[in-house]
Amino acid sequence: MNEAIKTVVMPKWGLSMSSGKITDWLAGVGDEVADGDELADIDTDKIAGTLESADAGILRAIVAKAGEDVPVGATIALIAPAEVAEDEIEQAAEQAREEIESGAVEEVTGPMTGAVEVGGRTISYATLGTGEETVVLVHGYGGDKNSWLFVQEPLSATRTVHALDLPGHGESTKDVGDGSLETLATTVRGFLDALGIERAHLVGHSLGGAVVTAVAATEPARVASLTLVAPAGFGEQVNAEYLRGFAAATSRRELKPHLTQLFADPQQVTRQLADDLMKFKRLDGVDQVLNTLLGTLLDGDRPGIDAVPELTRVRAPLAVVWGRADRVLPPDNAEQLAARTAVSYIDGAGHMVHMEQPNAVVRAVESVAGTPEG
Structure with missing residues (x-):
């Protein structure tokens, strides 16, 4: 995958968290986002939280929809500069979607x-x-x-x-x-x-x-x-x-x-x-x-x-x-x-x-x- 494409993943907020539900996307495809901007509201088995962006660029693709339960570590969105070709974004989003559906998500190390x-x-x-x-x-x-x-x-x-x-x-x-x-x-x-x-x-x-x-x-x-x-x-x-x-x-x-x-x-x-x-x-x-x-x-x-x-x-x-x-x-x-x-x-x-x-x-x-x- 093009190194300019940054993945947004489902975070591991705590020792027991294995998945999270995206309740709402606060940014949309095509939006310019900066480091620290709010991207999505996420519900866990403990409490709801807001996921912030760790990268700057354009939100090019949303992989996981609102209302969907997603494993920790799964790619839920892609951020990249405008010059990255759309077909590269589509290919990366397709791969991320397949990983969610197959359950082949790399385990995220928690605390x-x-x-x-x-x-x-x-x-x-x-x-x-x-x-x-x-x-x-x-x-x-x-x-x-x-x-x-x-x-x-x-x-x-x-x-x-x-x-x-x-x-x-x-x-x-x-x-x-x-x-x-x-x-x-x-x-x-x-x-x-x-x-x-x-x-x-x-x-x-x-x-x-x-x-x-x-x-x-x-x-x-x-x-x-x-x-x-x-x-x-x-x-x-x-x-x-x-x-x-x-x-x-x-x-x-x-x-x-x-x-x-x-x-x-x-x-x-x-x-x-x-x-x-x-x-x-x-x-x-x-x-x-x-x-x-x-x-x-x-x-x-x-x-x-x-x-x-x-x-x-x-x-x-x-x-x-x-x-x-x-x-x-x-x-x-x-x-x-x-x-x-x-x-x-x-x-x-x-x-x-x-x-x-x-x-x-x-x-x-x-x-x-x-x-x-x-």
Whole structure:
């Protein structure tokens, strides 16, 4: 195939994804597209996401139609400059179509998983990319490394990107000790030590935002940049009812109303998402973990974390992203951060900005981390 023809493939957004459904094409044949332009909306078994172009040129062919389930790694469209002959495009599109229909699609390697011992606990993580610079993604309360599925892949094009499970979460040891911010921050510092990471771009969501802020305050030489996504520890507002309800829920029926508060679009709360979280909540030790962390997150009905003193000691470039429809940590909380940096308020996003509008998070990270060559 002509090297000028660039393929757009079904991405692997997460460890368990084997296929995706194209729900809508946002660009049409003949459209000029740039690197980062939105091409298609894709639905997975977890949540819907938007696929961005990794190349610049003209969208010359759409191989997979809207409404079609396509295996991960399959070519779904072709991008090429105008000078590439139409017969070459047709031949490449025909071949891609045959591969989809026959199932002869080259397997795409997803994140590589691993585990390290930190402070007597096993910390699980997933890694994508092999770039010289390193990004570490830290999730929030009740989350795990897979919550970054739409962010980790695009960042890994030019960097090594680790998403870790904090203690008590995901596949890490179900023990958080005293559950303090310092315990969690010590875990992240220990993770960097265990992997031999001398310097990293840290990205944290919600509770993870407070955690990486604490790390950046105490290890300034090791933090190249800091990106906070709806972080805890700033402002006076917190949805204590959500946090307690999430911790207390014992069935999918009880859990789902609380999960809908995480997203601007309640339809994002799929049965699979709720089932996965209930499986996590039923694991031995998780109930104690969640209730211990409530003691860190809440002081009565008020926030229990104040990360502002730590932020005053942070010297790394800072980016902040907040969903305008956040009902867990309202965007008014960002006022304390606005004095330090411009805050990106994202329409169409609730608390889970990195799942609903992941491209906004990627852009925020790039704004302070730069865009190294691959």
